[in-house]
Amino acid sequence: MQTSLPPPPPPASLLHEFRTILEPLNLAEHFPTPQPLEVELGCGDGSFILEWARRNPGRNFLAVERLLGRIRKPDKRGRRLGLTNLNLVRIEISYFLEYLLPPASAEAIHVYFPDPWPKVKHRKYRLINECFPALARRALKPGGVVYLRTDHVEYFAQMLAVFRADKSFTEVETPAELAAVTTDFEREFNAQGIPTNRSSWRLWES
Secondary structure (H helix, E strand, C coil): CCCCCCCCCCCCCCECCCCCCCCCCCHHHCCCCCCCEEEEECCCCCHHHHHHHHHCCCCEEEEEECCHHHHHHHHHHHHHHCCCCEEEEECCHHHHHHHHCCCCCEEEEEEECCCCCCCHHHHHHCCCCCCHHHHHHHHEEEEEEEEEEECCHHHHHHHHHHHHCCCCEEEECCCHHHHCCCCHHHHHHHHCCCCCEEEEEEECCC
């Protein structure tokens, strides 16, 4: 009679410890099983990525966050949930996207409620700017998708403008099952009557 093996023990931490930040990540070191990869840029308290990873065990997820105080929460909750398909990276998002994420490695990039930097003089700090589509092209596999959400109407207009200007991307519908998984900010804004603005952009397959 064949007996099933017990599940592996949860990892001590989901937070990646860098040996170097001068070379791209070796994704095989992050995940025990090779699977399609999705990336969330700015995961906050992890409310989205934890639930999305739980619902999609056949995919691997990298969540990036700069602030240690925020990323500790998804680390703790992810270990409690036994999520072996989730890994966390604490680093500046733009640097991660340009230098650390291996080229053509991601099937999806999620950017939800990034800091809108509402003052005109601060808009140069926005993550979604005219340079972002090129970074996304580098990171995505052909046919990969960038998923965007924000409550900020003017920032949303900028997001639409920069992606419409890049003919490598075409706008597509956000899947209902994805839209149903919300972030902490999203729930807070929606409770105040502030709607979510969403758009999704697929990279053309060559």
